[in-house]
Amino acid sequence: MIRDRRGERKDGPMTEPQPPPLQADSPTVLPDGRVVERYRPPGVGGGDFAVDLANAPRAIRELEEAARELFDIRREAERLGKVTPPSRDQVSIDAATLLGVSAVGGSGSFLQALDQGIQQVNDMIAGLRSAMAGYDEADAQSSAALREP
Numbered sequence: 001m002i003r004d005r006r007g008e009r010k011d012g013p014m015t016e017p018q019p020p021p022l023q024a025d026s027p028t029v030l031p032d033g034r035v036v037e038r039y040r041p042p043g044v045g046g047g048d049f050a051v052d053l054a055n056a057p058r059a060i061r062e063l064e065e066a067a068r069e070l071f072d073i074r075r076e077a078e079r080l081g082k083v084t085p086p087s088r089d090q091v092s093i094d095a096a097t098l099l100g101v102s103a104v105g106g107s108g109s110f111l112q113a114l115d116q117g118i119q120q121v122n123d124m125i126a127g128l129r130s131a132m133a134g135y136d137e138a139d140a141q142s143s144a145a146l147r148e149p
Contacts, residue, residue: 067122077114080100
């Protein structure tokens, strides 16, 4: 029999290993023991679009504004991840914990979705700028070829 400094027995069963930290897409265990998988929204992107070249600068400005708005929403999501429970009862503590996990808890979280959205908008901006530069270069080459004797 093993005893600690206070004389308490320490030869009992080993403690259970701790579960991995919660993620936003972690399954939920209901009070009755049932496990419910979290909803995973479908992936976005991968499509294509067409922009009239004359409207490309306006489209870029609008996309830049959308990226700024998404970044502002991202800051709000970070604050949601740090919400303080209104009281110290277990329901409030659990609700604040789950809100934090949904907001900033890694895979499937609101923060991850916003980061992916910001990246996609930035990719569209880069694509439009590249297309405009390519068009300008082709236009300059065509104009130069027409001026040659």
